[in-house]
Amino acid sequence: MIEELIINKILQEKSLGILLKNRISPDLFLTEKDKIEFILKHHRKYGVVPDVTTFLEKFEDFQIVEVTESDEYLIYKLREAYLYKDIVPVLQETSRLVREDSIKAIQFIKEQVSRLLREHQVQVGFGYDIIRNAGDRLVDYKRRVETEGLLGISTGIRQLDELLHGWLAEDLVVIFARTNKGKSWILLFFLAVAWKLGYKVLLYSGEMSNIIVGFRVDTLLANFSNTGLMNGSTSLGRQGEERGVEDYEQYIEELQQKEGFIVVTPKDFGGRKPTVSELCEVWDYYDADILGIDQLSLMADERNGESKTVRYGNITEDLMIASEKRQKPILLLAQANRESEKDKKSKEETPELHQIEYSDAVGQNATRVISMNVIDGVLKLSIKKNRYGVVNRDVLLMWNIDYGIIKPLLDEDELESVEEEYGF
């Protein structure tokens, strides 16, 4: 009954507000999922909730009633009903385990309850005893020792991994720069690294076609000249390096045996900018391990915020929730604002956090923010926000995008000995 009441409320108010504000996905509807999906699909297509007549044409047996209950009550009951479905098998299994070994049973139910609370985002005010649960930290610490601090997907750059611990679950990383600084390239580089490490990758490319993205990835993976590929040149190697059509053919042949780097463009969304929900549908379909978005301004806000600032805030908030829910990282490109272009003093430096275009909420919603600047063949990445570590640290990289060479310049650990070796 509670599901019918929520649907009635949506139809009555002609708004998806109750779902969006409470981060309710259609999966929470156990008996009326088809109806809620119909409403969402209609909203995506026409920008409004269907009216009662349209809805009843599709679901003629549905009971229209007036709803006076508060959102809080309805959402609580919906979540409670969903949790009930999930907790019953846990309790049954616990009951079976208790008969065998009560300690194992307690451990099992403890893990399962934590999982359910996390998955259902149930807001409970029990808190967490950091003293009694100190053991959790020991487990976490040992994991960090084992992985030498790399907890997530490697960035492909050792210094950056040391500062960021890789791309983490629940990570919404905003990478921003002024125009024409090569943001798309650095995103593709990070995604190509993840793919090479065996992770499944999804990229939303708002401007570049699949073919152009593909050529760039070829350049990053195998250092074929991008200019050569784009111009149809038969010479694809560096100076003094013989690489041509046959080498590219051989590379493509080997590459085709693999899979897992999915690119979606506005074409996949009927020629328009996708919303976060639409992108997440694709994300879930492929079950990708990491999502890259090129770029924020080419996404649509499903809440139709009245200004760019509000819309960008809404989109990044939805992305943050999407990442939390899936426990997978998102890398999002954003533009630096016009002020940063005008700011003569900092024109040559990496832009600051407040210089993300329409920035306040974007910076707040991000777990990490990386600013980038390119100075004649050198890429400077500056960590401007890092929820899990140090900030205001820079990493310098060689930046030759024609041959896809993006690598750290002068390894920090060996600086002194290398300086001596070079005779400087």
Place this chain on the structure above:
Amino acid sequence: MANELCWAKSYCKKYGSSVCHQFCDVYVLLKAIYSQTNIPKKYQYDRQITPSKKDVEAYKQLNAWKEDVVNKVESGENLFIWSTGTGNGKTTWATKIANYFIRKSVFKKEIENLVVYVNVPTFLEQLRASYDQKLPEVDLLKERLLNAKLAILDDIGAEKSSAWVVERLYEIINYRDNEMLSTIYTSNVSIQDLEDRLDKRITSRIKNSTQIELVGQDRRERRR
């Protein structure tokens, strides 16, 4: 292999080895640094310079300043190289010192606001032109001039003086002085004579420089 374009070719132990190519880390860093310095091409590479007898002592002092340039820049010290004659190595020495500073900085991986060079009369002309027509590259050069750790103001005093010129130079020199940023000046006049051409407010900020006079004859003439 040898990367003929490399700025470090006269001193790098790896020059000519298998790692000496356009993808060498040090070369890439030097390229990024030099692209921002505005140092004329011929002064970017090491230039051998032989003193005339009269300048031996001055060269020794200049060499000592060069060898200690990292500390000098760190403490914001200034150098004033002057000579009433021409062609006796003022600009060469100023840029030699700057090149050495870059050599000593490259492994610190500092690539921004390290060194900038301007020929004062030319720069003031460019600055004046940028008032009539927006010239972003001149704005950028001025910003670099204000913020570089080490700046070379070459041929100060050769510009045609006016209230406008004095104000522009004062703005730059005063800012650098306040921020304790190191400056190398070269001039065809002494600081005392500079005061007549410019302004006391400017020269009082230059006076604290190490002053080295070159008296030798024109090297360009000597070569002919």
